[in-house]
Amino acid sequence: MKGLKRSCYCGDVRREHVGEKITLMGWVNRRRDHGGVIFIDLRDRFGLVQVVFSPEVSEEMFEIADELRKEFVIAIKGEVIARPEGMVNEDLATGAIEIYAEELHILDRAQTPPIQVEDDINSSEEMRLKYRYLDLRRKPMQDNIILRHKVKQAVRNYLDNKDFLDIETPMLTKSTPEGARDFLVPSRVNKGQFFALPQSPQLFKQLLMVSGLERYYQIVRCFRDEDLRADRQPEFTQIDIEMSFMSQEEIMDLIEGMIQEVFKIAGFEAPTEFPHMSYHEAMDRFGSDRPDIRFGLELIDVSDAVKDAEFKVFSGTIAKGGQVKGINVKGGVDFSRKDIDELTDFAGIYGAKGLAWMKIKEDGVQSPIAKFLAENELNSMLDAMGAETGDLLLFVADTPKVVAASLGNLRLKIGKDLGLIDQDEFNFVWITDFPLLEWDEEAKRYVALHHPFTMPKEEDIDLLDKDNAGKVLSQAYDLVLNGIEIGGGSIRINNSKLQSKIFNLLNMDEEEIEEKFGFLLEAFQYGAPPHGGIAFGLDRLVMLLGGLETIRDVIPFPKTQRATCLLTEAPSMVAEAQLEELGIEVEEQIEID
RNA sequence: GGGGAUGUGGUGGAGUUGGUUACCACGCCGGCCUGUCACGCCGGAGGUCGCGAGUUCGAGUCUCGUCAUCCUCGCCA
Numbered sequence: 304m305k306g307l308k309r310s311c312y313c314g315d316v317r318r319e320h321v322g323e324k325i326t327l328m329g330w331v332n333r334r335r336d337h338g339g340v341i342f343i344d345l346r347d348r349f350g351l352v353q354v355v356f357s358p359e360v361s362e363e364m365f366e367i368a369d370e371l372r373k374e375f376v377i378a379i380k381g382e383v384i385a386r387p388e389g390m391v392n393e394d395l396a397t398g399a400i401e402i403y404a405e406e407l408h409i410l411d412r413a414q415t416p417p418i419q420v421e422d423d424i425n426s427s428e429e430m431r432l433k434y435r436y437l438d439l440r441r442k443p444m445q446d447n448i449i450l451r452h453k454v455k456q457a458v459r460n461y462l463d464n465k466d467f468l469d470i471e472t473p474m475l476t477k478s479t480p481e482g483a484r485d486f487l488v489p490s491r492v493n494k495g496q497f498f499a500l501p502q503s504p505q506l507f508k509q510l511l512m513v514s515g516l517e518r519y520y521q522i523v524r525c526f527r528d529e530d531l532r533a534d535r536q537p538e539f540t541q542i543d544i545e546m547s548f549m550s551q552e553e554i555m556d557l558i559e560g561m562i563q564e565v566f567k568i569a570g571f572e573a574p575t576e577f578p579h580m581s582y583h584e585a586m587d588r589f590g591s592d593r594p595d596i597r598f599g600l601e602l603i604d605v606s607d608a609v610k611d612a613e614f615k616v617f618s619g620t621i622a623k624g625g626q627v628k629g630i631n632v633k634g635g636v637d638f639s640r641k642d643i644d645e646l647t648d649f650a651g652i653y654g655a656k657g658l659a660w661m662k663i664k665e666d667g668v669q670s671p672i673a674k675f676l677a678e679n680e681l682n683s684m685l686d687a688m689g690a691e692t693g694d695l696l697l698f699v700a701d702t703p704k705v706v707a708a709s710l711g712n713l714r715l716k717i718g719k720d721l722g723l724i725d726q727d728e729f730n731f732v733w734i735t736d737f738p739l740l741e742w743d744e745e746a747k748r749y750v751a752l753h754h755p756f757t758m759p760k761e762e763d764i765d766l767l768d769k770d771n772a773g774k775v776l777s778q779a780y781d782l783v784l785n786g787i788e789i790g791g792g793s794i795r796i797n798n799s800k801l802q803s804k805i806f807n808l809l810n811m812d813e814e815e816i817e818e819k820f821g822f823l824l825e826a827f828q829y830g831a832p833p834h835g836g837i838a839f840g841l842d843r844l845v846m847l848l849g850g851l852e853t854i855r856d857v858i859p860f861p862k863t864q865r866a867t868c869l870l871t872e873a874p875s876m877v878a879e880a881q882l883e884e885l886g887i888e889v890e891e892q893i894e895i896d
Numbered sequence: 897g898g899g900g901a902u903g904u905g906g907u908g909g910a911g912u913u914g915g916u917u918a919c920c921a922c923g924c925c926g927g928c929c930u931g932u933c934a935c936g937c938c939g940g941a942g943g944u945c946g947c948g949a950g951u952u953c954g955a956g957u958c959u960c961g962u963c964a965u966c967c968u969c970g971c972c973a
Contacts, residue, residue, distance in 0.1 A: 340929035354932065373908040373923090392933060415924060417906060423933090425922070426907055431967050482973040502973085652899075652969060754973045853966095864966065 304328070305408045314350015317400045320383040327352065327402065328410070329438070331375045332420070333436035341368045345379065345402075348445060352397040354379055354404050364407045374413035374420065374440075380406040428855070432869040435860055443545050447857045450569060451845045455522055458529035458542055461561045467518040472507035474500060474524075479819055481755055481809070483527035486537070501525035503838055505754065506823055508545035508794055512834035513826045520544045531864045533853040534843055538546055538862075542793070542844075545836030551778050551794055554835055555733060558782065558790070562731070570846050574729055577782075581736040586703075590628075590711025592737070595786025597730045598723040602628045602713045603706070605698070606684035612627040614675035615658070620700040630714055631688045634723075635695025636662045638645040643697075649716060650699060655709035656666070663690050671811065672706065729847070732781065732783050739763075740808060741779040748810040753779040756823075758794040758835070764801070772808050779834070789844050792837025799827040 310326045329347035341356040346486055356368035360381070371377065381404040417425040420440045431438040438444055446781075459469070478485045478499035485499035494718050501507075503525050511519045521543045528537060540658030546554065554579075563573035585594045588601045606626045609617040617627050632638070637762050638646075647658040661670035663685070699709050740749040749772055751757065761766065763775040779793035796802045802824055808815045816824070842854035850851060855861040862868055882889065 333933075335932050335935050335936095336928055337932060337935075338928065341930095342932055342935085344933070355931085357930075359930090387931085390931060390933095395933075398933085415906070419907070419923065421922095424908095427965075430907070432900085432965090483971085505973095527972060530970085532972085535972070633969095654969090680947095688959075752972050757973090806903090834945095863964090865964085869965090 305379060305411065307380065307408065309378070311349040312349035313345050314353040314396060316352050316397050316400055316402070318385060321385045321400060323383050324405075325383055325402065326380045327354070327377065328378045329376070329491060330413075330420075331373055331377060333373065333715060334371055336369070341365065341371075343368065343371060343377075343550075345377070350396055352379070352423065353392070353395075353401040354499045355384075355401050356404050356407070361405055362776075363470055364404055364450040367407050367409070368404070370409070372413065372415070374416055375409055376411040376413070378406075378408045378410055379404045392852075411429075411624050415823055429863075429869065432855075432861070432863065435870050439859060444856070447845070447849050448859060449849070450849050451841070451857050453568050454565050454841065454845055454848065455567045458520075458522065458561060460568075461564040462518075462520045462544070465557065467516065467520045470511060470519050471514065471521065472501070472504040472511075472523070476501050476507075477819075480811070480815070481751060483777060485531050486526045486528050489885040491584050491796075491885050494743075502527050503541060504543055505804055506758065506820075508543060508836060509756065509823070509834065510826055511827065512545055512547045512795075512797075517547045517832075518835075519546070531862065531866060534840075534846070535860060536842070536854060536861055537866050539854070539858075540841040542790075542839040542841050543836070544838065545834060547832040549833075549835060551610040551735075551780060551835065554792065554794075554837065555780060558756065562782075565844070566729070568847075571729070571848065574731055577731050577733055579733045579735055582738065583736065585732075585734050586707055590707035590709075591786075592734055593781065593783045593786055593788040594732065594734075595715060595718070595724070595730070596732055597728050597785060599719045599724055600630050600632065600718055600723065602630055602710050602714065603688055603689050604628050605684045608687055609676070611679055612670055612676055612680050616672075617700050618658070624745070625700060626706055627698055628706050628710055629684075629688055629696050629698040630710055631690060632695040632697065632717055633691075635717075636693045637663060638662075639856050640696050646717075648698065650683040650709040650713050652707040653708040655699045655701055655714055657699075658709075658713075659700070661690075661696040661698075663692050663694045663696070665692055669784050726850075728785070730785055734781040734783055735779070736760075736776050737779045737781075738773065739779075739805075740772050742773055746810075749773070749808050751805075751809065753777060753791065753793050755809055756793075756795045756802070758796050764869060767804055767808065769808070780837070782837075782839075784844075784847055787843055787847060788840070789847070790837050790839035792835065794833070794835035796859075797827060797831040797833050802827060809878075 307326050311326045313327050313329050316325065323481045327345055329345045332344040332346035332351055333343040343354040343356065344351050345354050348549045356365045358365045379402065381402045383400050383404050386399060386401055416437050418430050418437055420437060422442050424520050439448070464504045475488060475498040476486065478497065483502050485502065488498040488500065490496045490498060496637050504521060504523055510521050523541055524538055526538050529535070531537065559577050566573045580594070582592055585592050588594070590602050591597070604626060605628065606621050609627055610621045612618045621627060643658070643660055660675065661668050668681065690696060697713065699706050700728065701709070737752050739752065739757060741752050743750045756779045760776045760778055766775050778792060780791070781788050782790040796805065803816060806820065842857055845857040849857060851857065860868065860870060867873065
């Protein structure tokens with residue numbers, strides 16, 4: 304660095320430094336060449352400052368400055384000068400001063416960057432990912448990274464103050480059934496055997512409770528080999544927490560305190576409202592277990608009103624155990640036929656076979672289905688829906704699952720399209736009282752809704768048999784922010800008999816239980832404390848705090864939707880010798896014409 | 897595995913019913929300019945229109961296939 308020592312950051316120079324000789328290092332953000340004088344905006348992580356090159360200060364440096372281009376890395380030494388009156392830049396934190404450069408050293412030259420380093424995105428995400436190191440020079444991206452850091456720091460401070468220990472758990476671990484597809488890692492020492500990367504440190508944190516560590520946390524990478532989405536990456540970061548001797552309510556209280564701390568440190572007002580809602584109520588009113596309750600447009604059940612209707616689409620569906628529900632789009636009477644067709648197609652994505660509609664006009668109800676409904680049926684529908692002149696009512700008749708998915712998502716779409724959502728609001732809700740198990744029609748067995756280590760509600764434990772298991776509720780809780788699940792947890796089973804019973808209900812035989820979870824059941828035989836915990840999706844939390852649309856913007860080096868890294872071009876082929884060492888053969892792709 | 901959107905100089909976009917020299921902005925290069933800060937002015941370079949077939953006298957434009965990126969259903973305890 305040419306023997307120079309950086310004396311301060313570009314963004315930190317202020318009026319009080321006037322008269323001082325300082326040394327700055329950074330990147331050339333912009334060059335303005337006025338012939339007789341050259342201005343450089345010098346950038347480092349902390350901001351921008353204007354550097355002036357004038358032949359009156361140094362003829363030699365002025366000539367070198369002529370060579371400077373965008374993204375050159377330079378060091379300059381010079382005096383801080385107060386800008387003359389009228390030349391102060393109010394938009395810049397350092398706008399009251401400028402540096403008259405007496406020394407200039409080019410530390411590294413730069414080719415013209417393929418994407419421009421500017422605040423406003425001027426390139427496709429594909430380009431940004433390929434040149435991520437340049438994309439990350441942009442201030443909005445650096446802000447995201449800094450926000451992420453602050454959130455992690457707030458979590459650490461809060462939990463540290465509450466006697467939690469940061470404890471690491473293995474990344475090379477055991478593949479388990481249930482849950483997401485595992486990423487596998489072949490074992491060279493034990494050919495033909497595989498480690499799995501953790502989907503979460505679930506079992507280890509429970510074992511740490513058995514070990515008596517009492518309060519554990521870890522900000523930890525987790526891996527799930529499933530298809531990607533805007534808010535799903537194959538590797539993501541979890542704030543993982545577990546504690547002993549705490550009830551569900553105590554855990555939720557503690558977590559609310561953590562969220563408040565995170566918001567404060569991230570520069571937001573601490574949220575105060577953390578309402579609770581049962582899973583059943585969430586599904587009923589919003590068609591989702593992660594309801595966005597920033598707006599209304601709730602789902603209303605009209606099954607009772609139409610169960611005997613001549614209209615078979617309604618009555619027939621109810622007879623088969625289905626339901627008919629609707630949403631009331633206030634003032635939606637102006638929706639065109641084309642608009643409604645589009646909504647119908649949208650509902651179809653989620654399995655709805657159709658979308659019935661009614662427009663409430665001055666002169667009565669306009670609807671293609673009105674003629675199939677008796678007057679009293681129509682009236683009780685309108686009554687249930689709270690219909691008024693100017694409203695558009697939309698109905699779906701199907702299984703409860705399809706009704707919830709289609710109307711729930713339709714509600715979100717219309718809420719967004721109509722601008723019913725306050726974008727600046729942070730709205731939390733705890734979802735509780737989840738069913739412990741869900742019947743999987745395809746697999747013909749129960750599957751765990753949360754995970755198989757979740758403690759049933761104490762009063763429901765007697766119901767744990769093949770016939771009634773679907774009715775059992777669990778001591779599980781999800782924290783939902785603005786319609787996105789940011790955390791989920793539960794009180795865990797700490798008793799090997801009960802745990803075995805759950806495994807049995809999940810259709811695991813004794814042999815499989817022993818092979819997959821023998822170590823856990825054994826651990827529970829040596830004095831396991833009551834315990835529970837929660838895990839937060841750090842990426843999603845930071846995304847929401849940053850007002851962003853995708854977690855890729857808060858992950859320095861994310862994968863594309865096809866799970867590749869455009870920067871490193873991973874994954875890639877490996878040398879034959881590497882495979883041989885692992886005892887792995889790759890099947891040739893057979894091409895068929 | 898399914899549905900949808902997009903792909904045009906370095907970057908982002910426009911390109912009409914298929915029609916002859918593919919346009920704009922930013923960036924880049926050169927010149928001028930001592931107060932700009934998205935500097936300005938003048939000039940210039942830069943294109944296998946993602947790739948491959950097909951239709952046509954003629955394809956950036958139409959058809960089919962394919963690849964890539966994004967959104968999404970399934971999937972994600």
